[in-house]
Amino acid sequence: MPTTIGMSQDFLVWDNTTSVTYESARARASIVDMPAVFDGSTPAPTPPASTNVVYQIATAKRRPTDSTEASPSEGAVIDDACLWIIPDVMFPAGVVSKVGDVIVEKTDQANEEQPGTRWIVRQMQWRKNRWTRWLTCVNARIMADLQDTITIERPKITYDTAGVAVKQFPSDAVNPAGVVLYANLPARVQLLTKPEVDEMGVRGSEGRYEVTVANDINVTREDRIKLASGVYLDVLDMRSMMTLDALMVIECRRKV
Numbered sequence: 187m188p189t190t191i192g193m194s195q196d197f198l199v200w201d202n203t204t205s206v207t208y209e210s211a212r213a214r215a216s217i218v219d220m221p222a223v224f225d226g227s228t229p230a231p232t233p234p235a236s237t238n239v240v241y242q243i244a245t246a247k248r249r250p251t252d253s254t255e256a257s258p259s260e261g262a263v264i265d266d267a268c269l270w271i272i273p274d275v276m277f278p279a280g281v282v283s284k285v286g287d288v289i290v291e292k293t294d295q296a297n298e299e300q301p302g303t304r305w306i307v308r309q310m311q312w313r314k315n316r317w318t319r320w321l322t323c324v325n326a327r328i329m330a331d332l333q334d335t336i337t338i339e340r341p342k343i344t345y346d347t348a349g350v351a352v353k354q355f356p357s358d359a360v361n362p363a364g365v366v367l368y369a370n371l372p373a374r375v376q377l378l379t380k381p382e383v384d385e386m387g388v389r390g391s392e393g394r395y396e397v398t399v400a401n402d403i404n405v406t407r408e409d410r411i412k413l414a415s416g417v418y419l420d421v422l423d424m425r426s427m428m429t430l431d432a433l434m435v436i437e438c439r440r441k442v
Contacts, residue, residue, distance in 0.1 A: 197245050197273040197318070206246045206270070209238040209288040210281060222406045226342030226354070226363045230404040238288065241281065246289075247271040262333060262374040263398050265431045266325040268305060274317055283310045283319050286430065300325075306430045324431045328400050334375045336397065337412040338368040338405060357412060367409065374398040375413060385442045393440035395419055398433050402426060411438055 197203070220231055249269040270289050277283075285307055293301040305323035313320050341353035342363035354363035376398070380391040397411060397419070411419040419438035427434050 195275075196314075197275075200245065200247055203245045203247050205292050206243045206272075207290040207292060208241045208243050208272075208277075209236075209290065210241065211284070211286040211288065212237040212239065219404075222340065222404075222408065224341060224343035224364075224408060227365060229365055230340070230367045233402065241277065243272055243276045245273060245276060248291075262329050263433060264327055264329055266303075266327065268323055268325075270305065270321040270323055271313075272319050272321065274319055277319075283307060283321060285309065287321075289321065289323060308430055326400075326431050326433050328372055328374050328398065328433070333372045335414050336368075336371050336373045336375065336399075337366060338371065338403070338409055339412060340365050340367050340406070340409050343408065353408070355410065367405070368403060371403075372400060375419075383442060388442055390442035392442050393419075395438040395440065397436040397438055399436065400433055402434055405436060411436070 222230075247270070249271065251267045251269060253264050253266045255264060287307040289305040289307065291301050291303050291305070303325055305325050307321050308324050309322040311320040311322075312318075337357075339355045339357060341355050342365075344352050344354075346352055354361055356362050356364045356366050374397070376396045377393055378396055379394045381394065382389065383392050385392070405421050405424055407421050407423075409421045411421065413419065417440060419440055421436060422439055423437040425435045425437070
Protein backbone atom coordinates (compact mmCIF):
# COMPACT_ATOMS: atom_id res chain seq x y z
CA MET A 187 0.00 0.00 0.00
CA PRO A 188 1.29 3.51 -0.72
CA THR A 189 2.46 5.36 2.33
CA THR A 190 2.11 9.10 2.88
CA ILE A 191 4.86 10.53 5.06
CA GLY A 192 3.64 13.35 7.29
CA MET A 193 5.63 16.56 6.78
CA SER A 194 3.48 18.94 8.80
CA GLN A 195 6.15 19.26 11.52
CA ASP A 196 9.29 19.28 9.40
CA PHE A 197 9.71 23.02 10.07
CA LEU A 198 11.01 22.04 13.50
CA VAL A 199 14.33 21.12 11.89
CA TRP A 200 14.56 24.05 9.47
CA ASP A 201 17.75 26.13 9.63
CA ASN A 202 18.03 29.93 9.49
CA THR A 203 14.43 30.65 10.35
CA THR A 204 13.04 33.90 11.70
CA SER A 205 9.86 35.21 13.25
CA VAL A 206 7.70 37.67 11.34
CA THR A 207 4.52 39.68 11.64
CA TYR A 208 1.85 38.72 9.14
CA GLU A 209 -0.81 41.26 8.19
CA SER A 210 -3.94 39.90 6.59
CA ALA A 211 -5.00 42.75 4.31
CA ARG A 212 -8.39 44.35 4.58
CA ALA A 213 -9.67 47.31 2.59
CA ARG A 214 -6.51 49.31 1.85
CA ALA A 215 -6.23 52.61 3.67
CA SER A 216 -5.65 55.46 1.26
CA ILE A 217 -5.61 59.21 1.13
CA VAL A 218 -9.10 60.70 1.12
CA ASP A 219 -9.55 62.61 -2.14
CA MET A 220 -11.12 65.71 -0.68
CA PRO A 221 -11.03 69.33 -1.89
CA ALA A 222 -7.87 71.10 -0.81
CA VAL A 223 -8.02 74.15 1.46
CA PHE A 224 -5.70 77.02 0.61
CA ASP A 225 -6.09 79.08 3.78
CA GLY A 226 -2.41 78.93 4.66
CA SER A 227 -2.87 76.67 7.69
CA THR A 228 -4.81 73.49 6.82
CA PRO A 229 -2.49 70.50 6.25
CA ALA A 230 -3.03 67.69 3.77
CA PRO A 231 -5.39 64.91 4.90
CA THR A 232 -3.80 61.79 6.34
CA PRO A 233 -4.85 58.21 5.55
CA PRO A 234 -7.08 56.40 8.06
CA ALA A 235 -5.56 53.83 10.38
CA SER A 236 -4.91 50.41 8.87
CA THR A 237 -7.60 47.78 9.42
CA ASN A 238 -5.27 44.88 8.62
CA VAL A 239 -5.51 41.91 10.99
CA VAL A 240 -2.07 41.12 12.49
CA TYR A 241 -0.75 37.66 13.35
CA GLN A 242 2.58 36.77 14.97
CA ILE A 243 4.40 34.00 13.07
CA ALA A 244 7.08 32.23 15.12
CA THR A 245 8.77 30.33 12.28
CA ALA A 246 9.33 31.45 8.70
CA LYS A 247 12.07 31.03 6.11
CA ARG A 248 13.13 33.74 3.69
CA ARG A 249 14.65 33.02 0.29
CA PRO A 250 15.77 36.11 -1.61
CA THR A 251 15.37 36.02 -5.36
CA ASP A 252 16.27 39.19 -7.26
CA SER A 253 16.03 42.95 -7.60
CA THR A 254 14.95 44.74 -10.77
CA GLU A 255 14.44 48.33 -11.85
CA ALA A 256 10.75 49.12 -11.36
CA SER A 257 10.60 52.17 -13.62
CA PRO A 258 13.03 54.29 -15.69
CA SER A 259 15.04 55.89 -12.88
CA GLU A 260 18.73 55.18 -13.51
CA GLY A 261 18.41 52.24 -11.12
CA ALA A 262 16.96 54.26 -8.23
CA VAL A 263 13.43 52.81 -8.09
CA ILE A 264 13.75 49.11 -7.32
CA ASP A 265 11.48 46.09 -6.96
CA ASP A 266 12.99 43.62 -4.50
CA ALA A 267 11.48 40.14 -4.76
CA CYS A 268 11.72 37.26 -2.35
CA LEU A 269 10.03 34.01 -1.35
CA TRP A 270 8.69 33.44 2.16
CA ILE A 271 7.98 29.87 3.28
CA ILE A 272 5.66 29.59 6.28
CA PRO A 273 4.25 26.40 7.87
CA ASP A 274 0.47 26.31 7.68
CA VAL A 275 0.24 25.47 11.40
CA MET A 276 1.64 28.92 12.21
CA PHE A 277 -1.68 30.45 11.14
CA PRO A 278 -4.91 30.32 13.15
CA ALA A 279 -7.56 28.08 11.64
CA GLY A 280 -9.44 29.74 8.79
CA VAL A 281 -6.81 32.38 7.97
CA VAL A 282 -6.21 32.39 4.22
CA SER A 283 -3.16 33.99 2.59
CA LYS A 284 -3.92 36.21 -0.39
CA VAL A 285 -2.40 38.78 -2.71
CA GLY A 286 -1.97 42.07 -0.88
CA ASP A 287 -1.14 40.60 2.52
CA VAL A 288 2.02 41.93 4.17
CA ILE A 289 4.94 40.15 5.85
CA VAL A 290 7.08 42.30 8.14
CA GLU A 291 10.55 41.17 9.17
CA LYS A 292 11.10 41.65 12.87
CA THR A 293 14.12 43.32 14.44
CA ASP A 294 14.66 40.92 17.34
CA GLN A 295 16.58 38.25 15.43
CA ALA A 296 20.24 38.12 14.44
CA ASN A 297 19.94 36.48 11.02
CA GLU A 298 17.63 38.90 9.21
CA GLU A 299 18.84 40.71 6.13
CA GLN A 300 16.28 43.54 6.07
CA PRO A 301 14.56 43.95 9.45
CA GLY A 302 11.43 46.07 9.37
CA THR A 303 10.92 45.62 5.62
CA ARG A 304 7.28 45.27 4.53
CA TRP A 305 6.97 42.50 1.93
CA ILE A 306 3.70 42.53 -0.06
CA VAL A 307 2.38 39.16 -1.19
CA ARG A 308 2.02 38.85 -4.98
CA GLN A 309 1.43 35.12 -5.29
CA MET A 310 0.49 32.31 -2.92
CA GLN A 311 1.12 28.59 -3.45
CA TRP A 312 0.55 25.50 -1.35
CA ARG A 313 3.38 22.96 -1.01
CA LYS A 314 3.85 19.61 0.75
CA ASN A 315 0.18 18.60 0.71
CA ARG A 316 -0.86 22.06 1.93
CA TRP A 317 1.46 21.91 4.95
CA THR A 318 3.51 24.92 3.89
CA ARG A 319 2.62 28.19 2.20
CA TRP A 320 5.00 29.60 -0.40
CA LEU A 321 4.47 33.35 -0.65
CA THR A 322 6.16 35.28 -3.45
CA CYS A 323 6.54 38.88 -2.28
CA VAL A 324 7.73 42.25 -3.54
CA ASN A 325 9.03 45.40 -1.88
CA ALA A 326 8.97 48.49 -4.09
CA ARG A 327 11.47 51.05 -2.80
CA ILE A 328 13.79 53.89 -3.66
CA MET A 329 17.48 53.10 -3.26
CA ALA A 330 18.69 54.99 -0.19
CA ASP A 331 22.00 56.01 -1.72
CA LEU A 332 20.37 57.22 -4.97
CA GLN A 333 17.34 59.06 -3.63
CA ASP A 334 16.64 62.77 -3.59
CA THR A 335 15.00 64.85 -0.86
CA ILE A 336 12.09 67.14 -1.68
CA THR A 337 9.72 69.49 0.13
CA ILE A 338 6.12 69.94 -1.03
CA GLU A 339 4.46 73.29 -0.32
CA ARG A 340 0.81 74.35 -0.49
CA PRO A 341 0.12 78.06 -0.99
CA LYS A 342 -2.22 80.42 0.72
CA ILE A 343 -4.45 81.77 -2.05
CA THR A 344 -6.08 85.18 -1.88
CA TYR A 345 -7.57 87.39 -4.57
CA ASP A 346 -6.73 90.96 -5.45
CA THR A 347 -9.21 93.67 -6.36
CA ALA A 348 -9.29 92.43 -9.95
CA GLY A 349 -10.16 88.90 -8.85
CA VAL A 350 -6.76 87.49 -9.78
CA ALA A 351 -5.48 84.67 -7.55
CA VAL A 352 -2.38 85.53 -5.51
CA LYS A 353 -0.29 82.62 -4.21
CA GLN A 354 1.97 82.86 -1.18
CA PHE A 355 4.29 79.94 -0.44
CA PRO A 356 6.16 79.17 2.82
CA SER A 357 9.60 79.60 1.22
CA ASP A 358 8.84 82.89 -0.54
CA ALA A 359 11.42 85.55 0.24
CA VAL A 360 8.71 88.21 0.53
CA ASN A 361 5.41 87.76 2.40
CA PRO A 362 5.73 83.99 2.99
CA ALA A 363 2.54 82.09 3.81
CA GLY A 364 0.97 78.71 3.16
CA VAL A 365 1.94 75.37 4.67
CA VAL A 366 4.64 72.76 4.17
CA LEU A 367 2.77 69.57 3.37
CA TYR A 368 5.77 67.23 3.38
CA ALA A 369 9.27 68.16 4.50
CA ASN A 370 12.43 66.24 3.58
CA LEU A 371 10.44 63.60 1.71
CA PRO A 372 12.56 60.81 0.14
CA ALA A 373 11.95 60.73 -3.61
CA ARG A 374 13.51 60.19 -7.01
CA VAL A 375 13.49 63.24 -9.29
CA GLN A 376 13.83 62.30 -12.95
CA LEU A 377 14.20 64.79 -15.82
CA LEU A 378 12.25 63.52 -18.85
CA THR A 379 12.25 66.24 -21.52
CA LYS A 380 13.25 69.87 -22.08
CA PRO A 381 10.82 71.29 -24.65
CA GLU A 382 11.25 74.75 -26.12
CA VAL A 383 8.37 77.00 -25.02
CA ASP A 384 7.28 80.64 -25.11
CA GLU A 385 6.15 82.03 -21.80
CA MET A 386 5.16 85.69 -21.40
CA GLY A 387 7.26 86.61 -24.43
CA VAL A 388 10.31 84.69 -23.20
CA ARG A 389 11.49 81.68 -25.21
CA GLY A 390 13.50 78.99 -23.50
CA SER A 391 13.68 75.39 -22.34
CA GLU A 392 11.39 74.27 -19.57
CA GLY A 393 11.84 70.95 -17.79
CA ARG A 394 9.34 68.11 -17.56
CA TYR A 395 9.93 65.83 -14.58
CA GLU A 396 8.59 62.72 -12.92
CA VAL A 397 9.01 62.57 -9.15
CA THR A 398 8.62 59.11 -7.60
CA VAL A 399 7.74 58.90 -3.91
CA ALA A 400 7.56 55.82 -1.70
CA ASN A 401 4.36 56.79 0.12
CA ASP A 402 0.89 57.74 -1.03
CA ILE A 403 0.57 61.49 -0.55
CA ASN A 404 -2.00 64.19 -1.28
CA VAL A 405 -1.08 66.93 -3.78
CA THR A 406 -2.93 69.37 -6.05
CA ARG A 407 -1.99 71.39 -9.11
CA GLU A 408 -1.70 74.46 -6.90
CA ASP A 409 1.17 72.92 -4.93
CA ARG A 410 4.83 73.06 -5.79
CA ILE A 411 7.90 70.95 -5.08
CA LYS A 412 11.13 72.45 -3.82
CA LEU A 413 14.27 70.48 -4.65
CA ALA A 414 17.37 70.43 -2.48
CA SER A 415 19.09 72.61 -5.11
CA GLY A 416 16.47 75.34 -4.59
CA VAL A 417 14.73 74.69 -7.93
CA TYR A 418 10.92 74.75 -7.86
CA LEU A 419 8.66 72.39 -9.81
CA ASP A 420 4.98 73.00 -10.49
CA VAL A 421 2.72 69.98 -9.95
CA LEU A 422 0.86 69.01 -13.13
CA ASP A 423 -0.65 65.62 -12.27
CA MET A 424 -0.12 62.48 -10.23
CA ARG A 425 -0.42 58.73 -10.73
CA SER A 426 -1.29 56.76 -7.64
CA MET A 427 -0.07 53.27 -6.73
CA MET A 428 -2.26 51.07 -8.94
CA THR A 429 -0.25 47.85 -8.65
CA LEU A 430 1.67 46.21 -5.83
CA ASP A 431 5.04 46.78 -7.50
CA ALA A 432 4.55 50.47 -8.36
CA LEU A 433 5.15 53.69 -6.44
CA MET A 434 3.31 57.00 -6.68
CA VAL A 435 4.54 59.33 -9.43
CA ILE A 436 4.05 63.11 -9.55
CA GLU A 437 4.28 64.79 -12.96
CA CYS A 438 5.94 68.21 -12.70
CA ARG A 439 7.19 71.15 -14.73
CA ARG A 440 10.04 73.59 -14.27
CA LYS A 441 9.07 76.87 -15.87
CA VAL A 442 11.34 78.79 -18.20
